[in-house]
Amino acid sequence: MGLLVVCHFESPGRSTGVFTGELDLGNILDWNPDGSGPILIPISHHPDEVVSVTRGYGKAQKPDDFLDSFAAFVRIKGNVNKIAALKVVLQRPRDLTRAELKSLRHALDGQGYSEANLGTGLA
Numbered sequence: 001m002g003l004l005v006v007c008h009f010e011s012p013g014r015s016t017g018v019f020t021g022e023l024d025l026g027n028i029l030d031w032n033p034d035g036s037g038p039i040l041i042p043i044s045h046h047p048d049e050v051v052s053v054t055r056g057y058g059k060a061q062k063p064d065d066f067l068d069s070f071a072a073f074v075r076i077k078g079n080v081n082k083i084a085a086l087k088v089v090l091q092r093p094r095d096l097t098r099a100e101l102k103s104l105r106h107a108l109d110g111q112g113y114s115e116a117n118l119g120t121g122l123a
Helices: 003-009 012-022 025-029 063-076 084-091 098-110 115-122
Strands: none
Touching: 003 012, 063 115, 084 098
């Protein structure tokens, strides 16, 4: 029975038993990475298997949908007026400062439009 299943569906006593003795999780959960205790490396001995392989396009399933959602974020949702750096990029890109670029990157990352995601959508 999986750990999450035990913790969610079993009684508190059963869940406590799992953490204190059955799986010896106490040592792993109490591990202190500052070097004051033994180094514990959890190792699984079961064979690995690939369950699925997917490409990430944010919330979209296809790259075109992702790029359309990006275009909507930039133009349709009025973010040009909300994010000053975005307005500078679209109207006067030569005037963009490092600080504005950093704030733009932070705003785009927060909405799922990171540089990596945009590169994947364009590839």
